[in-house]
Amino acid sequence: MQSILIVGAGFAGAVHARQLAEAGYRCQVIDRRSHIAGNAFDEVLPNGIRVHRYGPHLFHTNNKGVVDWLQRFTEFVPYEHRVEALLADGRTLPMPINRRTLEGLFKVDLPTAAEAEQFLHSLAVPMEAPSNAAEYLLSQIGPDLTDLFFRPYTKKMWELDLEELDTSVVKRIPIRFDDEDRYFPNDQYQFMFKGGYTAAFERILDHPLISVDIGREFSKSMLKDYHYCFNSMPIDEYFDFTFGPLPYRSIRFHHRDVPAEEGAGTATTINFTDAGPRTRETDWSRIPDHLVHRTGRKTLTQEEPCDYVDNNMERYYPVKTSDGRYQAVYEKYKALAEKTNECGFIGRCGTYQYLDMHQVINQSLKHVNDWIERQK
Template identity: 35%
Template sequence: MRRTLIVGAGLTGAVLAREIAERLDERVVVIDRREHIGGNTFDGPNGHGVVVHHYGPHIFHTNAPQVANYLSRYTDWRSYEHRVVAWFDDRWVPLPFNMTAMEIVFGETEGRRLNAVLAGEYGLGVKVPILKMRQSGSADVRRVADLVYEKVFLHYTMKQWGVAPDALDPSVSARVPVFLSRDDRYFQDTFQAMPRDGYAALVARMLDDPRIELRCGQSFEDVDGVERFDRVVFTGAIDEFFDHVHGPLPYRSIRFDMVTTESGHTIQRAAQQNFPTPAAQHAFTRSTEFRQLTGQGDIGHTTLAFEYPEDYVPGRNEPYYPIPHEDSRRIYRRYAAEAAKLGTVFFAGRLADYSYYNMDQAVARALACFEKEIAPRRPASAGREASA
């Protein structure tokens, strides 16, 4: 029976392991250098019994029915719609900045007038990137855009990425639009829910197949007999696989400060509170209250995670975010060219593809990798390429 080695037990690796085992009837060995499954989605109770997401909040949402249906094989769902508020000139406003926020910031009368101006230019129910608004011929539109740029985008971006906004790809600004609606949900996807038993349980069920062997606490470098596998699927950092031959790819990391408080109820205004203020005022970017995400009842405590972005330093912290600018993409393209030469080694996942995937995108990428790259061809041996 053919054997596949999958490096990484996160969502991407788990989906591919299950597809290869179930649909190709092959043996799969899944390794992960961490001592747990689920990758960055790993969750579970802390010392106070509060279920937390150990690597920061993960909220599942998608417009892809095939992804939702696929994951539904391995979990029941709890309906959940994410809401975010931002600290804006000593008051809380909903994010994305919307028509309600306009009236909070500018006052009801002026806010309504500005809402009408924006709706007249762009229509209702649309998300308008602030950089597009700053190019408007309307002084009122530019006034709103400049304020939102400074109060919502500028300082948050500098804290998150460690550089000024103009050093990043314009796609970053598209994540902070003005939403011409009174819908205060952070996402408008058709499917929004949380796995009822958590992400770790979802991944565990996905890996629960007699043809799948799981080895936690094992790195790719420590695998003996890689040449005996027929293929390798690598979901880790692609530059690490190639020993940084083209130089290291840059990432941003995060330090999480978990604060637990005795409380029989939740304490934040929303599950997530953003602080797009200068670093001198708030060094962290956001705080998340996990009981609001998980729906966990009164257990006498509640836990908040405060996020402090920082540079990625190998061996000290984790690489979370690929840095979106042309220099990093240029380096990645060199590694992608190296990967294309390897017929029996496949790369997929946020770190392997150097792409900022949401969870549904990671699942979709894994399914596409199986259908388009793995299933159509069954090579003889992965040994030579995997030892590259």
């Protein structure tokens, strides 16, 4: 029986391990952290609140194949995420921008979606082919909304001006002319995992052919003991930063244990529009199945973006600039990986792309199933 090494017990590693084990391969999963589930790891704090250690993870997708695969390992709890933006005067308005945001901000009456659309178009600065995030936003929502909702947030988040960022970073954010206030209005499936993500990972990895070793760092000397290795570690780190480091943004999480009644707005997450260092606050108790035991207390978590080097090398978001300079560095690592063919690089840090959970699961299923087919 062939043995496979899998580096990383996040979604990429866990999906690979499960599919390989079911195809008859013996899998050794290692992770340098002290837990499984990668960035989706969650735990219940002493105040009875379930918290995602690496920031709020909301599951949403249109991919039925991914949902079908997941439901072998977890039940789902319906949940539609909502976000509000906190203004300087203490009011909160729906985010992404919708009809009510426009009415509240500009103090105008826009009774229909058509009027809201017309109003927004009167603010927009028409542009043929926006070449960066600033131009894209100006062409969609004009300068006032760009400067209020996007400029300070982006600076905090990326330490870059909107002009330096690729359009794809802001294109993901929908704009609505009706009262739709769900954060993921275009996704058919939106839910949380009943009992949490970590419990689902335990079930995904529970197979007689899978062994899991946490607190174990990868070293190249391990490769000789395995037929192949699927590796979700940062690709630049694997190659000793030969072409220079690939930058990532990270987040420092500030948790507060507060009385259950505290908190602004009505949404789970409140975005800050000011120029201070923090981007948003999440009230976990507003997510179903996250108030696990009633203690009269709850946790609010604020996020402070920073360079990953200033946060214990915790890599969260690959940096995508409009000139593609870091993508070009990644392409060099990718070419080297293809040439040496020592491992198959997988997941967010192995392929240097921001991927939501459903995208990682989908890519991993395809990648590993193709690999298994090719061995036949």
